[in-house]
Amino acid sequence: DAEHLKHFDPNAMGGFEPEHLEGFDPMAMGGFAADHFKAFDPSMMGTFDAEKVEHFDPNAMGGFDADRFANFDPNAMAGFDADHVQNFDPNAMAGFDADKFANFDPNAMGGFDASQVENFDPNAMAGFDADKFANFDPNAMAGFDPDQVEHFDPNAMEGFARDHMTKMDMDALAAFDIDQVVHLDETAKQGIGDTVPEFAEFDIDVRKEFIGDDALRLGGVGSFEDLAAQLFSPTVDTESGDLTEMGWDEPFDDIDILDSESIDIEILVDEISDLMPDFEGEISEISQIFGFDEMVIE
Known part of the structure; x- marks a missing residue:
């Protein structure tokens, strides 16, 4: 159980084989600390399913780096909640691809902050739909850069509210194209119009859409x-x-x-x-x- 796992020497984690982890009681996962997860071979991450992941101790999330997150089964992402997410190492975010983000519970998005967002792989942005974007903390929007914004799914733009837009960096806002902007809620458009001092860096079609x-x-x-x-x-x-x-x-x-x-x-x-x-x-x-x-x- 969790109490037993808690007392394992982190250096002993290298002795576990996939079949060992697959047989673990999901309730026991809370016994693993960050040092335990750091000692696991990255290839072992694929044995954790969503049921096990949801019982991870949020304070242990610092044990996962980009290589370990990259080896997770995308379906296991559904087990992470906002408490887990807010404890992710910002430098580990590069391990998430579009398939992984697509499998997160939308409610978990509220755990991401700007320091984590700025490390997202631009090519992984397609994993966010409107429901997920709607659940982002507006303050986290400051982490998005132009390269990431260019990869947003136009249909996902419907999830953004005024507060999301007003928190974004000006350079990131200017990266929106007309196909994305037309999917913004009217109040979100107004937020951009009220925030941006001048639209010289925006495409002309986007300027017209806003003003x-x-x-x-x-x-x-x-x-x-x-x-x-x-x-x-x-x-x-x-x-x-x-x-x-x-x-x-x-x-x-x-x-x-x-x-x-x-x-x-x-x-x-x-x-x-x-x-x-x-x-x-x-x-x-x-x-x-x-x-x-x-x-x-x-």
Whole structure:
């Protein structure tokens, strides 16, 4: 039983064969400490099933490294709960692949923190569905990076709430593509819109999904850097829709400022002020990009 196993010398673990572990009473698993698990040969992990795993002492989880987790039967993951998960060594997370994550109980996801998440294998992200993502602690979302985000299943995005999105790193948010974003709950989209100061690093289709066509002139949606590059390009063609593709809607074509050497600053300021009232900060940004020394809004 657990009391007997507790008194085993950790160095004796190397003597166990698979058939020994397979015959252990699941209730006895609580007797193993971290030192015991560390002493097991990694290949032995495949003998633990979900019933045995659920009786592991949560404080013993530090005994599993990436190599040992990699050797677990994916079906055994169902035995881990949130208490187990929160005691996993962050450096051991690389041992989990998509099949293993897919077999976790969704409720166990709440045990992961950001330090563990940042060590997930990007290729393992397909193992998370909407139900699993919904159970993540919002604070753990800070651990996801762009490489991991790019591998999220679009259908799994439905599990994210506003709090999840507001806790993510800006670079990770910018890695979402339109196929993923369209599956976000509206409140989750609003969370991104309220958190991200400007959308220059986002794909244009994603920018439009977050902000909507009616607000394409607002700061950070149509990128001012993109606009400046287009307006001063010798090949720019405002009739071709170049600016529209970059997030500026068609009425901007009415501003005749294609020739940078003949720009009337006063007219330009009036035009921009009419288009974006109360956006003095954004207009100041334009002045810096275009190289104007001073722009005065009356």
